[in-house]
Amino acid sequence: MLWLDLETTGLDPVYDSILEVAAIVTDEQFHETAHFQRVMSYSGPMCEWCIKQHGASGLTEEAADPHQSDPLEVVERDLMDWVKDNCPDTPTLAGSSIHFDRSFIRQHFPRLISKLHYRLFDVSTVKRLYTGILSSKPYKKKETHRALDDIRESLAELRYYLRNCKHD
Numbered sequence: 579m580l581w582l583d584l585e586t587t588g589l590d591p592v593y594d595s596i597l598e599v600a601a602i603v604t605d606e607q608f609h610e611t612a613h614f615q616r617v618m619s620y621s622g623p624m625c626e627w628c629i630k631q632h633g634a635s636g637l638t639e640e641a642a643d644p645h646q647s648d649p650l651e652v653v654e655r656d657l658m659d660w661v662k663d664n665c666p667d668t669p670t671l672a673g674s675s676i677h678f679d680r681s682f683i684r685q686h687f688p689r690l691i692s693k694l695h696y697r698l699f700d701v702s703t704v705k706r707l708y709t710g711i712l713s714s715k716p717y718k719k720k721e722t723h724r725a726l727d728d729i730r731e732s733l734a735e736l737r738y739y740l741r742n743c744k745h746d
Contacts, residue, residue, distance in 0.1 A: 579604050579699060580661065580669035581733065583725040584679045585637055588625040591685035595620055597632060597641045599653060600725030603664045604672075608733055612664040614657060615726045619647040631723050654687045661693060672699035674732040701732045701739075708739045 581602040588594030600615040620641040624632065632638040640646040648656075661669065671694050673679055680698065684691045709716045717735040722728065 579608075579672040580665055580694070581672045581729045582676070582679055582683070583673055583728040583732070584682050585632065585723060585725050586682060587620065587622070587628050589678075591682045594625075594682075595622065596650065596682055596686050597637055598725045599657060600729055601657065601660070602726075602729050602733070603669070604733065608736060610730075610733070612660075613726065613729075614660045616653045616656065617641055617647040618650050618653055619644060635722060635724055637724065650686060654689060657687070658689050658693070661690065665693075668693065668695045670695045670697050670699055672701075672732075673729065674701040674735070676700045701736050704736060704739050708743065714742065 581604060583600050584596050585598040586594050586596055596618050597620055598615070598617050601613065602610050603612045605611055617637065617640045624638075629638070632641075671680060671683075676698050677700070680691075680694075683694075705716055708714050717738040719731045719735060720727070721731075
């Protein structure tokens with residue numbers, strides 16, 4: 579599976595931009611086998627929540643610094659090379675609320691969207707099943723809102739649900 583998370587300047591893939599992308603490839607037991615993380619160059623407007631969150635995490639400062647960020651086109655090229663090296667087949671996109679990220683991938687990373695399987699694996703769906711049907715306590719995330727941290731939190735959350743799932 580190709581786990582992916584984006585940090586963006588807002589919620590609309592047509593008008594907003596990607597600030598950070600991270601990806602992790604996992605084996606069948608959801609163990610990390612490779613990872614990728616990059617910050618995109620950006621210094622434009624952001625929604626109010628993003629200004630506060632990305633300012634606090636340091637992402638806004640990194641995106642504005644040409645020594646810590648790269649143009650979107652360079653990041654997409656490097657990400658595509660990394661995916662080719664680490665995902666020999668058509669990877670299934672995975673993450674938490676991954677449909678949101680896929681909408682930004684479709685808009686901003688057209689080469690990547692063509693490489694992905696049409697199926698998605700979404701941890702937020704597993705969470706809904708676990709907390710709703712099984713009436714169990716949800717996993718508590720740290721919510722740093724940095725892309726690589728968020729993927730690792732999603733993987734930890736999935737492992738938590740699988741480990742604690744009640745079997746009939």
